[in-house]
Structures are given as structure tokens and as C-alpha cells.
Amino acid sequence: MTSALSRELFAATAKYTYLNHAAVGVLPRPTREALHAFVDAHASGGVMGVYPYELRMREYRERIARFIGAQPDTIAVLRNTGDGANALARGIAWNAGDEVLLPDNEFPANAQPWLALRKHGVRVRFVESAAERLTPDVLRRRIAPRTKVVTVSWVSFEDGYRHDLARLAEAAHAHGALFVVDAIQGLGAFPLNVQACDIDALYCGGAKWMLALQGVGFLYVKPNLLDTLQLASPGWRSVEDMWDFLRYEQPLAPDATRFEGGTPNFIGALSLAESIDVLEDAGTDRIARHVLALTDRLAEGLQSAGALLCSIRGEATSSGIVTFRLPQSDPIELGKALQHDGIVTTYRTTGIRVAPHGYNTFDEIDALVEAVKHFGRKFACSP
Numbered sequence: 001m002t003s004a005l006s007r008e009l010f011a012a013t014a015k016y017t018y019l020n021h022a023a024v025g026v027l028p029r030p031t032r033e034a035l036h037a038f039v040d041a042h043a044s045g046g047v048m049g050v051y052p053y054e055l056r057m058r059e060y061r062e063r064i065a066r067f068i069g070a071q072p073d074t075i076a077v078l079r080n081t082g083d084g085a086n087a088l089a090r091g092i093a094w095n096a097g098d099e100v101l102l103p104d105n106e107f108p109a110n111a112q113p114w115l116a117l118r119k120h121g122v123r124v125r126f127v128e129s130a131a132e133r134l135t136p137d138v139l140r141r142r143i144a145p146r147t148k149v150v151t152v153s154w155v156s157f158e159d160g161y162r163h164d165l166a167r168l169a170e171a172a173h174a175h176g177a178l179f180v181v182d183a184i185q186g187l188g189a190f191p192l193n194v195q196a197c198d199i200d201a202l203y204c205g206g207a208k209w210m211l212a213l214q215g216v217g218f219l220y221v222k223p224n225l226l227d228t229l230q231l232a233s234p235g236w237r238s239v240e241d242m243w244d245f246l247r248y249e250q251p252l253a254p255d256a257t258r259f260e261g262g263t264p265n266f267i268g269a270l271s272l273a274e275s276i277d278v279l280e281d282a283g284t285d286r287i288a289r290h291v292l293a294l295t296d297r298l299a300e301g302l303q304s305a306g307a308l309l310c311s312i313r314g315e316a317t318s319s320g321i322v323t324f325r326l327p328q329s330d331p332i333e334l335g336k337a338l339q340h341d342g343i344v345t346t347y348r349t350t351g352i353r354v355a356p357h358g359y360n361t362f363d364e365i366d367a368l369v370e371a372v373k374h375f376g377r378k379f380a381c382s383p
Contacts, residue, residue, distance in 0.1 A: 084203020160321025216268025
């Protein structure tokens with residue numbers, strides 16, 4: 001099966017079998033070249049080199065907006081996923097007794113900002129993921145009259161469970177709650193249209209499946225929500241005319257750029273825009289089909305090797321993440337053994353997490369499965 005993304009664009013393929021995009025993605029060659037040009041311009045011209053990139057910030061937001069089916073005025077370029085979550089958590093007008101509902105296996109970037117609201121009398125209530133996942137039926141059963149926000153990761157960082165965003169949004173809205181999404185483990189591997197899914201707000205870091213730099217991300221805010229949010233972290237660029245420096249009392253910027261605050265990460269925004277071009281040129285639907293084919297093959301191969309899958313696989317729930325354990329073996333030791341062989345994964349005491357992207361191949365998946373089988377045989381024969 002031909003890869004969806006050209007392998008020639010990814011220098012990491014020369015050194016590694018890189019299957020760790022749920023941790024940190026790799027930069028495509030066109031993105032790397034654009035970043036080098038930025039650094040050279042900065043080094044040789046200071047403000048004269050950087051300012052042309054500043055003028056392109058709207059263009060970068062347009063590319064991000066196009067990628068998720070939104071309008072440019074709804075996009076703010078931020079540092080990371082947590083910045084987006086905090087903009088919502090600290091911007092919503094809360095009353096004591098209001099409630100946030102979320103799964104109990106969220107990555108801290110989409111948990112800590114909401115948990116911090118408890119000191120303001122907001123109740124944070126969890127859905128116990130070991131017992132039930134946040135399906136639309138579960139949400140309809142668990143949502144309460146005081147639930148003001150339902151928030152979820154599109155794809156779980158632990159086991160790759162992919163949530164049904166459109167139906168969850170429908171269930172949340174039917175009870176008057178906002179639906180807010182952390183998209184970092186899905187966007188870039190799977191297509192998404194925020195308007196079609198009726199998502200109220202979405203935030204995503206660029207360093208994983210989006211194949212951009214670390215330290216850059218974005219926030220999408222539905223237009224009718226924008227002016228209802230308080231601006232918790234204003235900066236000099238949050239206002240209508242940021243160049244009128246001493247007019248302190250001027251109105252806020254009329255669009256989502258008010259959330260950017262201070263000087264944005266120009267080189268990070270450039271990396272997002274350039275990598276989005278790479279993803280769009282390949283076709284997001286094609287990438288998604290390829291990623292699912294890889295993880296389906298991986299899941300089948302791991303099971304044949306005697307591994308236990310920790311991921312829930314299915315037509316609507318499979319993603320680019322497969323987590324597994326090998327019975328009677330230490331996941332840390334297995335992860336280190338794979339890495340010694342040049343196979344890069346995430347390994348924790350809970351298991352091995354594998355996350356291929358659109359340029360990975362069946363041969364690489366088969367090599368990982370063979371390495372797992374070899375480790376299992378070696379482990380079984382050890383005293």
C-alpha cells in the first residue's frame with residue numbers, strides 16, 4: 001500500500017522507524033526549509049527580516065481556518081492546547097454550582113484549566129472511562145441541569161479512543177451546554193469540520209499530528225460565543241488598533257485575535273501553515289484512510305504476537321493510536337528494546353503506545369510486530 005504522505009518529505013525515515021506522532025511529530029522538508037528562511041531573515045535583517053512574516057499572520061490564520069472548516073476571524077494563534085483551554089475556562093461567566101463534565105482520562109492540558117475553577121464554586125464532574133466511554137448515550141444520561149460545559153479530547157492520548165464529536169455536540173446543546181474540544185491527538189491524521197460538527201470551541205497544539213513546531217497551537221471560537229467570553233489574559237495586541245499604543249481604553253479586537261495577547265510565535269505560526277499545506281496536498285481523507293489501515297494491520301499483528309490491546313478498535317472509534325501490553329513482560333523494557341532497534345514509540349508502565357502517520361508503511365508496522373514477537377520469545381526463554 002502506497003503511503004499517503006511522500007516519505008521523501010520526512011528526513012526522520014532515514015534514521016528511524018518513527019511511530020510516535022502522539023508524542024511529537026516530525027517536520028516535513030518544506031516546513032523545515034521555510035523555517036530556515038525565517039531564521040536567516042531574522043539573523044540578517046532583524047525587524048526588516050521578521051516584519052514580512054508578521055504581515056502574513058492573517059494568511060496563516062486563513063490556512064488554519066480552512067483546514068478545520070472555519071472562518072479566519074474565529075482563529076487565534078496561541079502557544080499550546082492548554083492556552084486554548086484556559087481561554088475558555090477563564091473566559092466563561094460562571095455561577096457557583098455550574099458544572100463541567102469531562103472524562104476522567106483527559107490529558108492534563110484539558111483537565112487542569114477546568115479543575116482550577118473549583119475555587120470559584122464550579123463543580124467538575126468526571127465520566128469514569130474504565131466503566132464507560134463518553135458516547136452520546138452516556139452523555140445524555142450523565143449531563144445535568146447545571147452542566148454548562150462538556151469538554152473532551154477528540155482522541156484519547158492513552159488508548160486512541162476516537163469520540164463522535166458531532167453527536168456529542170448535539171447531545172450537549174440539547175441540554176443547553178457548550179461543547180468544547182481538545183483536538184491535538186486527532187487533527188492532522190483525520191479531517192474535521194468544526195461548523196459541520198457544531199463545535200463551540202476547539203484548541204489544538206501543532207507539535208503532534210499537525211507536524212509543526214512545539215510551542216505553537218491555535219484556538220477556534222464559534223462567532224456567537226466570542227463576545228460572551230471575558231478576556232482573561234489581555235495583551236497589547238488584544239485591542240482594536242494595537243499600533244495606537246497609548247489609547248489604553250480602546251475596544252477589544254473584533255475577532256479571535258484578542259486572545260493572542262502579546263507578540264505571537266511567528267515562526268511557530270509559519271510552521272503550522274506550511275505543514276497544513278503538506279497535509280492538504282496529500283489529502284486529509286487519504287491520510288485518514290492510510291493511518292487506519294496501518295493501525296488495523298498493527299492491531300491484527302500484535303494480537304497474533306500474543307499482545308493485549310489496550311485500545312478499543314471499531315469503525316467509528318479507531319484512530320492513529322494503538323496501545324498494547326505484552327503479557328508477563330515489562331513495557332519499559334520492551335519500549336527500550338524497540339528504541340534500540342530504531343523503532344520509536346512511547347513506552348510507559350501502562351503499555352506501549354504506537355502512533356503512525358501518513359508516510360509510514362506496512363513494512364514498518366510489520367517490523368514492529370516482528371520485534372515484539374522476538375522480544376516475547378526472548379523474554380519467555382530468560383530465567
